Amino acid sequence: MQIQWYPGHMTKARRMLEENLKIVDVIVTVLDARIPASSWNPDVARLTKGKEMIVLLNKADLANSEITIRWIEYFRTKGYAAIPVTCTNKGEKKKVLTAINSAAKRRVEALKKRGVNKVVRVMVLGVPNAGKSTLINMICGYNAAKTEDRPGVTRGRQWIRINQYLELMDTPGLLWPKFDDDSTGMHLAFCGSINEQIINTEELCLHLLAALRSIAPDGLMERYRLEELDGDDAVNLERICRARGFIRKGNVPDIERAVSVILNEFREGKIGRISLEQPEF
Ligand SMILES: Nc1nc2c(ncn2[C@@H]2O[C@H](COP(=O)(O)OP(=O)(O)OP(=O)(O)O)[C@@H](O)[C@H]2O)c(=O)[nH]1
Ligand SMILES: [Mg+2]
Structure with a gap:
């Protein structure tokens, strides 16, 4: 079964990502823990190369925990800070903030030496329906970003101020123009990342x-x-x-x-x- 979904709003979102990349300190990539390979966007990985990146395996509550642990090891061996999360669980906030602080530490401290208290800017990226907006709401403690159980909910970028020193950017779910194989599109569709109207x-x-x-x-x-x-x-x-x-x-x-x-x-x-x-x- 062949599935491709790359509507116009994603081309726009990709452009927006490129334009904003310079001003962000940390990228948080939200993957679906049930399909980490298929929800890893090769196009975004290329664009964000060289940036501090945290890989979140979200919806860990829906995945097999032993396999998730192996995925975490996998991403760590590839050099990424990786953690499993369940963004619908408010108790996960501290774990995510610790990872963000640790990823931003070098830049924050370098500026502190010059007497500047840096505002850390974090861009949250991921395929549609991965839980990006849910993550942001979990961190900020109220529903600042709209969430729904269907792909394509967030359309424009949205900056959300968490505190004096931290800002998060919610972004629309991004796919890429052509999936490598049929199973990628299918797995994304199983997990609700593809618009059902085209399937x-x-x-x-x-x-x-x-x-x-x-x-x-x-x-x-x-x-x-x-x-x-x-x-x-x-x-x-x-x-x-x-x-x-x-x-x-x-x-x-x-x-x-x-x-x-x-x-x-x-x-x-x-x-x-x-x-x-x-x-x-
Ligand atoms: N079970 C479970 N559901 C989750 C989790 N995180 C998010 N969800 C659900 O997944 C659905 C999509 O969440 P959103 O936060 O809207 O996803 P998004 O990545 O912002 O989606 P787009 O804006 O469409 O790209 C919602 O129904 C959430 O409640 C999680 O950790 N576990
Ligand atoms: Mg969203």
Whole structure:
């Protein structure tokens, strides 16, 4: 299944990123902990080379914790400060602020020697729906940035002042013009980073079922009360309709409803804490 989504507002957002790069001290890259490889933007990585960067593996509550620990090791061996976070959890604030302070330390201290108290400017980047605005709200303690469970919520850049010495910039979710392989676009779509209007969601759901059948068959069977899994995911989808009572007049399975429920339940972690990607060292 081939997916590409690079609408005009992303071209604009990329330009804005380039224009603002000079004035930022630290980049925070928000990845989705379930798909760190697919949510790593190679275009942004190239643009921000040489900047202090912190890699946040967000939505850690939805990912397999052992695999997340391995991803953290992976990014650390690549030279990045990397931490797992759950931005919907307010208790994570200190951990993130410590990482930002430590990344900005060199510049802050250099200026302090010259008697200047530097305002640290942090740009928050990531694919759509990764949790950038949620991160900013968690740090500032109130809803300064709009968040929603769909991609493309934040459109323009927005500076949010945290205190006298710290400012964060929220940015629109960014993808890149061409994914290297089909699985990248698909994984991003599974996790809600692609606008559903451009996707055949039934086809996407069949691919998700195939992935879950191989990674988390027990979670899948348990959630949808299936005795066994068929090798054909169209059959599994129909069984899920029946198990959930998604039946229309004339005993016709309501596939559309099941597709929407399965995608949402996966995204909410109801099928289990599932990591779709593992690091390769
Ligand atoms: N379970 C869970 N959900 C999260 C977490 N962080 C964010 N979310 C949810 O993910 C959805 C998207 O969050 P946003 O903060 O709007 O994402 P964004 O990166 O700003 O998205 P765009 O502005 O569209 O690029 C929201 O429904 C959040 O509640 C997390 O750590 N765990
Ligand atoms: Mg946002």
